[in-house]
Amino acid sequence: MNGRHPATVGGSHGLATMLRILARIQLRGAVVWVLVLGASMIGTAASVAALYDTPAKIHTYAAAVTAGNALLAINGRVEGIDSLGGVVADEFGFMAAFLLPLLGVSLVARTTRREEESGRLELLLGGRIARHQPPLAALLVATATIALTGALFAAGLIGFGVPVAGSILYAESLTCLAFVFAGVAALLAQLSQHARGVYTWSLMVLAASYVLRGVGDVTGTWITWLSPLGWAEKAAPFGDQRWWTLAIPLAVGLTLGGVALRLAAGRDLGSALVRRGGGPQRASARLRNPIGLAVWIHRPGTLGWLAGGVLLAGMMGALSSQLVDAMAGNPALATAIGIAHSRPTDGLVAAVQLYLAVIAAGYVVQAIGTLRAEEADGRLETRLSGTLSRPRWLGSHALVVLAGLLAIVLGSSLVLGLTTALSVGDLGALGATMGAGLAYLPAELVLAGLALAVYGVRPRLFAVAWASYAVMTFIAFLGPGLKLHQWALDMSPTTHVGKPPAGTIQFGALTVMAGIAAALAAVGFTAFRRRGVPQG
Secondary structure (H helix, E strand, O other): OOOOOOOOOOHHHHHHHHHHHHHHHHHHHHHHHHHHHHHHHHHHHHHHHHHOOOHHHHHHHHHHHOOOOOOHHHHOOOOOOOOHHHHHHHHHHHHHHHHHHHHHHHHHHHHOHHHHHHOHHHHHHOOOOOOOHHHHHHHHHHHHHHHHHHHHHHHHHHHOOOOHHHHHHHHHHHHHHHHHHHHHHHHHHHHOOOHHHHHHHHHHHHHHHHHHHHHHHHHOOHHHHHOHHHHHHHOOOOOOOOHHHHHHHHHHHHHHHHHHHHHHHHOOOOOOOOOOOOOOOOOOOOOOOHHHHHHHHHHHHHHHHHHHHHHHHHHHHHHHHHHHHHHHHOHHHHHHOOOOOOOHHHHHHHHHHHHHHHHHHHHHHHHHHHHHHHHHOOHHHHHHOOOOOHHHHHHHHHHHHHHHHHHHHHHHHHHHHHHHHHHHOOOOHHHHHHHHHHHOHHHHHHHHHHHHHHHHHOHHHOHHHHHHHHHHHHHHHHOOOOOOOHHHHOOOHHHHOOOOOOOOOOHHHHHHHHHHHHHHHHHHHHHHHHOOOOOO
């Protein structure tokens, strides 16, 4: 099956077959993405509309968050921020900058390189399906899901009083952003030999886009136009609307997708355009060890999430002096961005540590989700066919994931502490910053325990872990600023930490969360030892 397969084989019948197969594969994941993103946008719009219900309140918010250039690096430059839609866009901006690109990447990567890597795509291509039709079907299904998400965004905004034209343009700008990264993932699926490479390189493109957009907005230069995030921003749905900017991401996405289809039609199945040299004939002693192999499996994901945490920490630490000065001259700014405190530096560190905790929690969910891929692709059965026991295999991965979590927390906190100390001239902030990062460990372990329990009991329901992470992320980022009820805030484990170093660490709550995490992990280990392998 590694010979050439003419692109003309299959026709419309082959494409229809692939669409039905991929729609079935993607249904559960696509529904989760649409519901989570739609609920996040609608929840943001509802809370903003209730909280900023007069022009005076909206004007006060706009005056606060536009004081200085520091915040532009985080949420971007929102034109028309002195409107209801502008406030919604500013509040949702940070989440949208990461979740919409990840939507496009995940929908495509899962149904292209991962299917090819597992060997299932080879079975499909044995029939009358052309080489280019699987990635084409993946792009079509991803585009339909993205379009549905955008329609839900627009409907939610319109329903809460945002002007129709601005709502539609804002939703379209975000869907075009996701479409660009779907094209990026489709192209990377032809270049990289493994699905983890697609995710890693996609995240690197996203990080570069975020930096370019931030630099361009802060400096007020054309650099913003080099970033897909900048293209979405320049549409200015709530300011001087520029519908024509949508043509840029659409053209780039179509070009990337077209190149990906061309490459898929011409390359050998199972190969990649970026080839690595041949590996050794025998695995090293390190890879024959369960922990060594687990390290090798989780290393790309760990490095990717660590890079994201360090990037955010370094950027916020470097801007800390500007933010502190801006808050000193405008107390409303601190209130608007949720870090009001008698010591602005502590409030800023507390806010950034909350963001880093969300990144760390995302890592543990993704890392444990990797175990499901190992099982679904048949590699787990091979490992367990020898002398390796189930508890030892799962325990090795759990230890490596825990070590990766500590590396992300400590590395990001160290960068945040050093850059903040250098920026504000207070070296004493380093110790408090490190302690604040460690305080969030029990909250992050609750998500890890939940993911492990779901994997152990029913891997097919792993979307529950991601949905729980999405709820935690929404509450952490937007809950306090949108004045959610306390019972809603309490649904997130991060709420119970105490916002150190600005607030007092709640050691009792940390102990309870550590116990909950341990209990969930025990459920996962027990269920995994008893259930069948493999299990969907």
